[in-house]
Amino acid sequence: MNLYSYFRSSAAYRVRIALNLKGLTYRTLPVHLLRDGGEQHRPAYRAVNPAGLVPALEDRGHTLTQSLAILEYLEEQYPQTPLLPQGSADRARVRAIAQSIACEIHPLNNLRVLQYLSGTLGLGEEQKNAWYRHWVGEGLGAVERLLADDRRTGAFCHGDRPTLADCCLVPQVFNARRFGCELDAMPTILAIVARCQSLEAFQRAAPEHQPDAD
Amino acid sequence: MNLYSYFRSSAAYRVRIALNLKGLTYRTLPVHLLRDGGEQHRPAYRAVNPAGLVPALEDRGHTLTQSLAILEYLEEQYPQTPLLPQGSADRARVRAIAQSIACEIHPLNNLRVLQYLSGTLGLGEEQKNAWYRHWVGEGLGAVERLLADDRRTGAFCHGDRPTLADCCLVPQVFNARRFGCELDAMPTILAIVARCQSLEAFQRAAPEHQPDAD
Secondary structure, eight states, X not given: OEEEEOTTOHHHHHHHXXXXXXXXXXXXXXXXXXXXXXXXXXXXXXXXXXXXXXXXXXXXTEEEESHHHHHHHHHHHOOSSOSSOXXXXXXXXXXXXXXXXXXXXXXXXXXXXXXXXXXXXXXXXXXHHHHHHHHHHHHHHHHHHHHHTOTTBOSSSSBTSOOHHHHHHXXXXXXXXXXXXXXXXXXXXXXXXXXXXXXXXXXXXXXXXXXXXX | OEEEEOTTOXXXXXXXXXXXXXXXXXEEEEOOSSGGGOGGGSHXXXXXXXXXXXXXXXXXXXXXXXHHHHHHHHHHHOOSSOSSOSSHHHHHHHHHHHHHHHTTTGGGSSHHXXXXXXXXXXXXXXXXXXXXXXXXXXXXXXHHHHHHTOTTBOSXXXXXXXXXXXXXXXXXXXXXXXXTOOOTTOHHHHHHHHHHHTSHHHHHHSGGGSTTOO
């Protein structure tokens, strides 16, 4: 299995966690999103993923894109260490938490959006950081309520084993910290993230442990 | 089944299409996103969905949120008229197309983001519309390539039956047209959307046919 990855990409980070939790071995093929205008725009990478986004996963002759689609694929093909619970309503809850991050927070704060804010709109550093923190605050605030108000929350986002939701939560909190976001009002999230980070699968997936970390 | 919906919400529109394709009957409970500062912020609706977003679906005593999580739930609980193909790699492709819309385009252009651009950042109408069109152009351009360059594309996004991908594509193109986005360079998308719109399930889900349309 080959994973096209960038150490700081939180979408790639999600997939690295899932691969590790399932005990799957893979080769990291780094795509540097900043060097020389972004390696993701080069023809060589566009041939892998025409959208020019990481991650992409090659497995069994298929090239898969979009991190949540990759996570669902891994769950179907490699059911060991399941990352979704059994019942449909519980599965929907885990997916909703994952999507609250992947659809409501991350898209507003990824590299190309920040580049548009600085470049096209000419925003200064302070306005850009305020934008970042605003959407993290709104988004993780909603996730905190989803977690704190539901008895299905356990040691992890759903029950006592990591799920797709935790695969998304940990990278988002990593990013939030990198941008100095205020997280004190989110005790449930912080406790879950601390628990995840005590696990080797999450540790090995962390940006600083990637071969392309700089 | 109760669907909390707003006629113009493209996330709610996705779910309406899926419910219709599966022949499921449901009651629409309108949540007006603009009236009186937004009904989604009222305590009555926050009790349904603490995140204050539409859609939410009530079924069998469960309240489900996040449109893609709802679509996956419907697929698991009501397998008639499947909206995902059989093989895992094909399922991953359909989900990746859906997520290219739900994670890369829609989050940048929804109501609260446009309100932040006008309100907090003080952008004028022209800059706001340029933002909207930029992300639609980037995002649908990537989807066009995914569709045009893959032999698995058929009468619909994947093969000859509608899937989750079509449930996401049609509402996104509806929005793009509403904002006057240029779509001429996207012939594959336009042909698929026209085909979808010839089906009753898509027609009945359209914003203008909702009880709360104004």
